[in-house]
Amino acid sequence: MDKQQVMNFLPHRDPFLFIDTVKEVILPxxxxxxxxxxKPQDIIGGKSICTFRVDNSVKVLEGHFPGFPILPGVVQVEMMAQAASFLVIHCLEKPISEAKLDVQLLGVENAKFRKPITPVMDLEIHATLNKVRGPIQMYECELYNNGELMSQCSVMASLKITYK
Incomplete structure (x- = not known):
C-alpha cells in the first residue's frame, strides 16, 4: 500500500501519520x-510490516531537540500502534475503500528504546498479533533501521471496523 492507500484506511493525518507504506501483511x-x-482470532500470529522515513521534515523533530533531533519514544510507540492496524485488512467483509477504522490505543507495556532514531533513517515497523479478546487486540511491535532493532513494545488496542 502506498501513502494514499494508507490514508484511505487509517484515520490519522499529518503531522500525526507515521506510516509511509505497508510493505507486507503476512497471514499465519x-x-x-x-x-x-x-475473524481477528484467526489471524493470531499474523504480521504487518510498514515503513516510515524519518527526515528533517518530521514536524515533532523541530522541538525534540533543536540542533540534535531525536524521534520521541511516544512517537515511536504511536508508529508501532499504527502499523498494527493493518493486519485487520484480512478481516474486511467489503473492499478497503469502504472500510472505516475506529482505533483506540488502550495500553503499552515493555517499551524499550534501544538506540536513538534520528534523521535520515528509513524505518521498518513490524507488528505481530498475539492475542484477541473481543475488539481488543494485543501486538508485539518492533522498529528497525537497516535490520537493527531500534525500539520495541507490546501494544493493546481496540480496533473496530464499520463500513461507509
Whole structure:
C-alpha cells in the first residue's frame, strides 16, 4: 500500500501519520492457502510490516531537540500502534475503500528504546498479533533501521471496523 492507500484506511493525518507504506501483511501459516474474510482470532500470529522515513521534515523533530533531533519514544510507540492496524485488512467483509477504522490505543507495556532514531533513517515497523479478546487486540511491535532493532513494545488496542 502506498501513502494514499494508507490514508484511505487509517484515520490519522499529518503531522500525526507515521506510516509511509505497508510493505507486507503476512497471514499465519495456518491460513496461507485460505481466503478471507477472517475473524481477528484467526489471524493470531499474523504480521504487518510498514515503513516510515524519518527526515528533517518530521514536524515533532523541530522541538525534540533543536540542533540534535531525536524521534520521541511516544512517537515511536504511536508508529508501532499504527502499523498494527493493518493486519485487520484480512478481516474486511467489503473492499478497503469502504472500510472505516475506529482505533483506540488502550495500553503499552515493555517499551524499550534501544538506540536513538534520528534523521535520515528509513524505518521498518513490524507488528505481530498475539492475542484477541473481543475488539481488543494485543501486538508485539518492533522498529528497525537497516535490520537493527531500534525500539520495541507490546501494544493493546481496540480496533473496530464499520463500513461507509
Amino acid at each position: 501459516e495456518s491460513l496461507k492457502d485460505k481466503t478471507g474474510p477472517f
